Amino acid sequence: MASHSESIRWQNLDKSVLWHPFTQQSDWEAETQLVIERADGCYLIDSDNNPYLDGVSSLWVNIHGHRHPTIDQAIREQLERVAHTTFLGLTHPPGIELAQRLVDLAPGRLQRVFYSDTGAAAVEIALKMAIQYWQQCPSPQPQRTKFFALHSAYHGDTVGAMSVGGIEMYRHSYLSLLFPHVEARSAYCYRCHLQKTYPSCRMACLEEVERVISTHAHELAAVIMEPLVQAAAGIYVYPKGYTRAVWEIAKRHGLLFIADEVATGFGRTGKMFACEHEGIEPDLMAIGKGLTGGYLPLAATLTTEEVYRAFLGPGRTFYHGHTYTGNPLACAAALANLKVFEQEETLQRLELRIALMEEWLRSFRALPIVGDIRQCGFMVGIELVRDRKTKTPFPPEQRVAVRVIKEARKRGLILRPLGDVLVIMPPLAISHPELVRLLDITYAAIEKVAEEVLS
Structure with missing residues (x-):
């Protein structure tokens, strides 16, 4: 364990040489920061030996907890063989075996695996495959050069992934780099752009999706x-059947369907892949994040034999x-990750935790600044608002969600917001007592900040 003075030294050095992702560095430099030195199970431990529950799975990637012995051992054993060898012109057993396992698990007719190292790259690869497919398929249609995506979508930060993204904050500085796409408004039921209410609306928002795709098919x-x-x-959760309806529209018009399962894959929604909930059979699927259980960078694009x-x-x-591409250490970690899914019956045991979270989250509706609670399996978004009746948001400069996560941190919990939406996405292996503690701390932190901002 480092001394407190050593912790300060690390912070100062960080602020003199580093540039952090998605971070306003002026805020970073002005504040005290955590230096995470080690981890154990569902806890991160800082350089002052303070433990924190990892409430966002180290950015949605950790599955079975930190330092899981099975994954640790798999990486050690692979180190005894080879740490890296190129996949260009060569192959290796972990890459081959992992591809077979992924094909066995994947929904629909996905039969081929192309490795990369980030979710954004996996999406970028899917886009390039789709474009080239139409140039080379048995009945070439080279005019098919555009993509349909939903407004508010996020598919990554490489140029192609940004091009089909729909969050303007991430795009506006780079518009000169991006290629055009077509889009329709997505199903954000809490703030429906049609001023309708689900389920009486019968998903009227799909009419725009159908119209746009039909026009540009x-x-x-x-x-x-x-x-x-x-x-x-x-964490905008679609109504039941919405994803399948979009997939069916794509199929009616003879289009390829790309499922971006980077965030939703590997148990986050309660099944191995989100497509399974509604019987979706994608032509291409991008995966990443939880692929190695949160250990090493690895992603993949899966596609059909036809493509x-x-x-x-x-x-x-x-x-x-x-x-x-196909780094052996990362592939070994991914194989061990899938092995643990089976050995510990992760998905089966997750059902009780999902139900527990749903039950406990009901009490959050009593908090005066909680406008909406959205849950999809083990993915939760809590939207904070100034006025619940009118759904009026807080002014951005109040940074209400940031204040909540700072309060939670004082109590031993790491969270990260998206605007004024608190995201709860712990490791799938979190125990019942740890999950209760996570929810207790989150409730108390929101309650404390609500008292401050409404007084």
Whole structure:
């Protein structure tokens, strides 16, 4: 354990040399920061030896807890063989075995696996595959160069992924880099743009989706969407049947369907993949985040044999790759991650935790600044508002959700907001007592900040 003075030294050095993601550095430099030195189970431990529940799974990636012995051992054993070898012109057993496991688990007819290292890259690869497919398929349609995506979608921060994203804050500085796409408003029931109420609305918002796709079908390569829930938008949970309805629209118009399961995959929604809830069979699927159980960077794009075969033959090569594509250490970690899913019956045991969370979250509705609670499996968003009756948000400068997470941190819990939406997404392996403690702290932190901002 480092001394307190050593912790201060690390903070000062950080502020002199680092630039953190999605962070306003002037705020970062002005405040005291946590230096995470180690971890154990569902806890992160800072350099002053203070433990914190990892309430966001280290950005939605940790599945079975930190320092899980099975995954640790798999990485050690792989280190005894080889840490890295290129996948360009060579192959290796962990990469082959993992691909087979993913094909076995994947929904629908997904039969081929292309590795990368981040979720954004996996999406980028899916977009490039879709464009090239239409140039090389048995009945080429090279005019299909655009994509349909939902407003408020987030698919990553590479140029292609940003291009099909719908959160303006992440896009506006880079518009000159982005290619055009077509979009329709998504199902954000709490703030319905049609001023309708679910379920009496009968998902009227799908009419716009149908109209836009129908109008542009001749030039669309694919429809891309996050199944069941728009995660980075603020945990916008779609009504039941919405994802399948969009998929069916895509199929009626002969379009490829790309499922972005980067955030929703590996048990987050209660099943291994969110597509399983509504019987979706994507043509391409991007996965990442929880693939290695939160250990090492690894992502993949899965596709069908039909798409794959359009790339066979002279002049049809898919020219894409990364230096660390299919890294053996990461593949070994991913295989161990899937092994733990089976050994510990993670998905079966998760059902009780999902129900517990749903039950406890009902009490949060008594808090005066809680406007909406959205839950999809083990993904939760709590939207904070100034006025619940009118759904009036707080002024951004009040940074209400940031104040809540700082209060939670004082009590031993790490959370991270999306605007004024608190996100709760703990490791799937969190115990019953730990989950109760997480919810207790979150409730108390919201209650404390509500007293301050409403007084």
